Amino acid sequence: MIKSFLFPKKITPQLYSSLLLCLRILFGLLVAFHGLEKLLNYETLASGAFPDPIGIGSAMSVSLAVFAELFCGLAFAAGFLFRLSTLPLIATMAIAFFGVHGGNIIEGEAALINLVVFILLYITGPGRYAADAYIVKKIRF
Numbered sequence: 001m002i003k004s005f006l007f008p009k010k011i012t013p014q015l016y017s018s019l020l021l022c023l024r025i026l027f028g029l030l031v032a033f034h035g036l037e038k039l040l041n042y043e044t045l046a047s048g049a050f051p052d053p054i055g056i057g058s059a060m061s062v063s064l065a066v067f068a069e070l071f072c073g074l075a076f077a078a079g080f081l082f083r084l085s086t087l088p089l090i091a092t093m094a095i096a097f098f099g100v101h102g103g104n105i106i107e108g109e110a111a112l113i114n115l116v117v118f119i120l121l122y123i124t125g126p127g128r129y130a131a132d133a134y135i136v137k138k139i140r141f
Contacts, residue, residue, distance in 0.1 A: 013128065020127035021079075027117050028077025031089065035069025038062055053099030068092040076118075079130020086122045093118060 011019075038045060046059035054061070068088035075085035093115035101108030126132055 017127035017129050021129040025077050028073045031069045032073035035066050039066045051100045053095055079126035079132050082126040082132050089118045
């Protein structure tokens, strides 16, 4: 028992895709809830309460953050247009960590963790339990 715990067998493709699914759902929904919170408080945030790290104004900054976090977060969780939906999430977390938090790991820990996860999942892809995999399977003859 200890041997199998310390030295597990190779991960099967099904287990690998299941783990990717869990990560996609967890991080996608977490970031989507942050986007929903921004959307529900849009008036306050757009009037100047939201940071403007790239100089486009608070209203545009919060609008782009809502798009990335809420809409792309949901697409990320579903594995729909996965790599395309992951790019705005990577950009948003990079701007949050480096622009808003100045690269400070203590203040920007959540943004950094999200950034690393989104980059790693962009590289690995969504796995077989994703909307993209279903669509590709249906399109092929």
